[in-house]
Amino acid sequence: MVFIMPLFINTRRVNRGWQLALTLLCWGISLSLWAQPEIHDVNIRLAGQTYLLDAKINYELNPTLLEALHSGISLSFAVNFQISRERELWWDEAVSSFSRQYQLRYHALSRQYLLRYANTGLQNAFPSLSSALSAMGALNEIPLIKKIAIKANNMYRVKLQASLDIEALPAPLRTVAYLSSDWHYSSDWYTCPLSAQK
């Protein structure tokens, strides 16, 4: 699943295809020894005219990432969402895809962890890393799709994945990051079904 889905995205986001191809290559040659983000408690509900998603993501940074964070490197995380319609005897049809971006950095003077929501530009300061990570991992009422886009008698899939964005790292670090398994911090694709609700 892990290897198929990025290819799927490839067709949607051609400009980033080469990154994913490179990432794939690195996945192929190295096995990550550290814990990866875990997605759980995913819940989709209809609120008014929009489907909303709640989920929890457990982020646990490995020593390499921690060291980089405390050395002033800003870490970018992305939660990618994909909604597709199931089809018989054919590839699933991509309905929509979007992502939520986060930036986490350490403020040395105040010893605070700053979490910035790239989509909204909001920024919060946290006294501890765990509080910052749990704030980042709490996905509350994420608007998925309009009600009218989901047709009855069709089955849809919602997939989500959380990962560290290597391309957002400083340029010198990227070469190392692509070649080292420590930097491949990414969850499996989490899939849950979606069908029209009344």
Next chain:
Amino acid sequence: MPTISPKVRKWLSVFSMLGLFGSLLLSLLLTSDALQNAARFEQLYSLLLAVNIIALITLFGLIALNLRRLWRQVRRGLAGARLMVRLVTLIVILAVVPVSVVYYFSLEFLHQRLGSWLDVNVDQALNNALELSRVAMDARMREALKNTESIAQELSNVDPVRYVSLLNEAHNRTNVEELTLLGQNGQILAFNGGDEMGGLLPSHPYESLLLQLKRTNTYVSVVPIKDGSLHIRVVLRFVHRNNNFLFLHALYPTPERVSNLAADINNAYEIYKERFYLRESLKLSFTLLLSLILLLSIFSAVWAAFFVARRFVAPLSNLAEGTRAVASGNYDKQLPVSQLDELGFLVQSFNDMTRNIAQARDEAKHSQQFADRQRTYLEAVLSRLSSGVISLDHAQCLRTANPAASQILGLPLHESVGINLTQLQDEHAALQPLYLAIHNHWLTGSQDWRAEVVLFVAGGRKVLMCRGTQLTLDDDIESGQVIVFDDVTALIQAQRDAAWSEVARRLAHEIKNPLTPIQLSAERLRQKYLQKMPEKDAEILDRLTHTIIQQVDAMKEMLNAFSDYARTPQMRWQRIQLNDLIKEVLDLYLNEQAFITVKFDENLPPVEVDRGRLRQVLHNLVKNALEANPQDTSIAVTTRYLAESNFDCVELRMQDQGEGIPEHLLDQIFEPYVTTKTKGTGLGLAIVKKIVEEHGGMVWIENNPGACVVIRLPVAPQVAPHLLPSPAPALTS
């Protein structure tokens, strides 16, 4: 598809390669810029890196293809391939060595300097500065805490309805920017805040923070706000007078100058920390970049080496190919002249040379063809000649012989070219008279000579008229003799026949005609006067007329015999066994007092003769033999088959017991009217010789000690009849 000329293709290739190298260099420049300047090309860094690597791999593939092609050319031994290998190797070494040295020192420099830039002292100083900022902030934090505690003290003693007004008062009284009162579960009870925070919503302390406060009651911290300025955040937990726990959250601004300075220090510290952290990656990235540049340089050098070497070697390999072509005989090879330098001049000279050689070759070919035509013409003329022509070189070796010569001599002379005449004579004994004639004239050194030679070769007796001429050419070796000979056998025979016929005719006309009136007159004289004459005179007349009549009869008889000799009747050729004919003739003499011994060769091949004529020959010979010695009439007749190298013949020997032929008559015994006998016409042996020669045979007499007549007749042709002439046709006068 339009055809592209090689020149255009060459420049197209050059420009495309230059374009590729240029764009690769540009992309490497961008990559380097992306590494150093975070703003401009940072987003493109990975893309550029990937593009560069792929381009370099492509380039490497192209070069590998070139190398493979070159290797194949070397293995096939193509002209100029080895030179190209050497040139490419040289150029590559010349390019790679300096580039590698620069690469090595660049890496050294990079690794040493990057390490030394990040100094421990600077690190410590920045740490201290950061600590100083914290200390500076601590005083303000204590003040903020104290202030917040007093507000909390006031809040703990008022009714909830007065919370908002109290917060307003506190906000107006102190420099607090935002005040939020929260309930036990974190719900907002009252709020007072300015627009500085960027929104109407209160900034919410998080659940984790509230949980933490359940243990410690106070929390004070510096927080950076979005625009980079620093604020002080205080959160308190206090007990209201109705025993409820409440939280008070306050945000205090710091003086702008302090905030800016502290922010600057923090930025500097973070940048330093980041650089320190990134130094290894940076080294790696620069090493990678330098390696890519190194590869680009090497690859472009290799490609340039191939390009230059190919351009340089092309005329040379053309020349080598051209030379090979000339060596293998292809003189029409013309090479393209592409440059106007020394190499071009060389190629031009080569072209001129091959053109000249081709011209010379064509001329030589033409003259050769001309000579061949002449020679063929001459050969044709010679082969159509009825005269035999042979030529001898200075060592008497046979050089040429025309077909007529082979035919006349009955020898395949063309197979004997190069053989010495002496050796030829040894192999073919029949040629001896010819050899002797040539050799004698050779020894005397006569320029021109003529000789009549009689040979007994295949086809029988041949009379040859030979004319020899000394050949004197510039070259001594080329000199020799040309001998032309004609078969005059038939001619001589015809001449002789004609002469004898004429003699016979004249004799008949001039002598025989008057004989009858003479005889008649004599008879009439006798009849008329014999009775009338006196007895004495009658006796004389009778004797005289008798003598006249008798002598006239004898004369008539002689004339008849002569006319028989001169007569040449039509020959009736028959294939017979000679032994049978001899037996047939000898049977007629069995009644006479003759003792005839025969010794026949049983394997005698047949001969082609006129039976009647040959019978006459045998009669004449037997008669002669019987008359040779009236006391001893024994005759020995022998036949045998003689197979010599170039002709076959049948030999008949007839030996009598007479006294033989006197030595001085031996050469002319076959001439008419030459005889040793007192009786006879003197034509017997002449007729024998004439008939034998008419059969292409030979006859002679050996004294042994009695006379032995030897006759040789050619065997009837059965093998290679074309070499043998048909028996001479009888010529009639």
